[in-house]
Amino acid sequence: MASHKTAQIRLVSSHDEVYEPCDDSFALVDALLADRTNLLEHHPTLCMEIGCGSGYVITSLALILGQEGSGVNYIATDINPHAVKVTHETMEAHGVNAELIITDIAAGLENRLAGMVDVMVVNPPYVPTPEDEVGSEGITSSWAGGENGRSVIDRILPVADNLLSKKGWLYLVTLTANNPSEICGEMRKKGYASKIVVQRSTEEESLHIIKFWKDLDNEIEEINDQSPTGFMGSLLAQIPLLSLWRSKQ
Amino acid sequence: MRLLTHNMLSSNIKGVVNGFPLRIEAEKVLEKNVEMNSDFLKKMFEKIEWKAFVEASRGMGYTELPEEADSSMLDSDEFLNRFHHALLELHLEEGALVCPETGRRFPVRKGIPNMLLHEDEV
Numbered sequence A: 001m002a003s004h005k006t007a008q009i010r011l012v013s014s015h016d017e018v019y020e021p022c023d024d025s026f027a028l029v030d031a032l033l034a035d036r037t038n039l040l041e042h043h044p045t046l047c048m049e050i051g052c053g054s055g056y057v058i059t060s061l062a063l064i065l066g067q068e069g070s071g072v073n074y075i076a077t078d079i080n081p082h083a084v085k086v087t088h089e090t091m092e093a094h095g096v097n098a099e100l101i102i103t104d105i106a107a108g109l110e111n112r113l114a115g116m117v118d119v120m121v122v123n124p125p126y127v128p129t130p131e132d133e134v135g136s137e138g139i140t141s142s143w144a145g146g147e148n149g150r151s152v153i154d155r156i157l158p159v160a161d162n163l164l165s166k167k168g169w170l171y172l173v174t175l176t177a178n179n180p181s182e183i184c185g186e187m188r189k190k191g192y193a194s195k196i197v198v199q200r201s202t203e204e205e206s207l208h209i210i211k212f213w214k215d216l217d218n219e220i221e222e223i224n225d226q227s228p229t230g231f232m233g234s235l236l237a238q239i240p241l242l243s244l245w246r247s248k249q
Numbered sequence B: 001m002r003l004l005t006h007n008m009l010s011s012n013i014k015g016v017v018n019g020f021p022l023r024i025e026a027e028k029v030l031e032k033n034v035e036m037n038s039d040f041l042k043k044m045f046e047k048i049e050w051k052a053f054v055e056a057s058r059g060m061g062y063t064e065l066p067e068e069a070d071s072s073m074l075d076s077d078e079f080l081n082r083f084h085h086a087l088l089e090l091h092l093e094e095g096a097l098v099c100p101e102t103g104r105r106f107p108v109r110k111g112i113p114n115m116l117l118h119e120d121e122v
């Protein structure tokens, strides 16, 4: 079992009201695989997923990085109780485990877990929808993201910033409609650099998996740099594809 | 739910000032062996609120942890074994986590705590 690098679809559990692994889930796991060497050298102690759904992503991360014996522990949350149960079954089927909590984003963890998460993975509900579909009952809340698909993402980003350790990394799935360049700009203000690890276009959507990390060297410089060109300029240096997004808008 | 997680969880009901530590009501506790990693234990030791940890372990029926601990004890294998056991091998399978301030019970079913709040608690 340990020879498989990621979760196997046939071992992923399911439920009517739980998001099944889709293109976005696969893109996120591909990003983790693409960054595998870095992840192993990063020696994370605590890894976390917000919105674990079927458990496909956190199971894959655990297979990539190893378990307690390797000194790594995992925490996963979802607001949907069925999803957390399905994640538990998926992990068990792969012989890995995580601490699972039914909660809204990371409510209940924000005091004591602050600054402790070394790797965070998030495939949020990102589809632009009417605001009242966000957080509604059932499967809808697994993808409904409100205006520009940003409602849940914008609540997750400050939580991620609070929970990530000094060396913490965040891998986030975004859609072009979410305005990823603006998300990177918001995170830049909090002192994070970013880059696209995987970009994938399907007929319906164009997905970007963005990795964020604390850019400790440049933090002060950026805060002092108020000129819009300087700010965007440094962003563009980080992410060449930003120019692409900008020209599309 | 392991005690590692218990030590990181607080009650976040609106208006609650000190929601930590949650009191454990144990109906069913499981023990699952996992490989020990002393580097992990040493890193976590700095983050653990020891008093809450000892209290929680008692709530789970484990009484072998010393009342107080400091980092010099990490050199002792016996201490590391006990710390490892309490932190990672004990699982609250069925029971509840009780908010120290309001008495609100957060249920734990099949090892999974449900921290979702009711509308009037947010």
Ligand SMILES: C[S@@+](CC[C@H](N)C(=O)[O-])C[C@H]1O[C@@H](n2cnc3c(N)ncnc32)[C@H](O)[C@@H]1O
Pocket (backbone or CB within 6 Å): A019, A020, A021, A022, A024, A025, A028, A050, A051, A052, A053, A054, A055, A056, A057, A077, A078, A079, A080, A083, A103, A104, A105, A106, A123, A124, A125, A126, A135, A141, A142, A143, A152
């Ligand atoms: C797009 S699905 C991703 C599922 C899984 N991680 C994957 O990649 O296949 C988004 C998940 O986030 C969960 N979710 C939505 N809003 C949430 C919130 N406020 N807090 C925690 N989880 C949430 C949904 O229940 C759903 O399981």
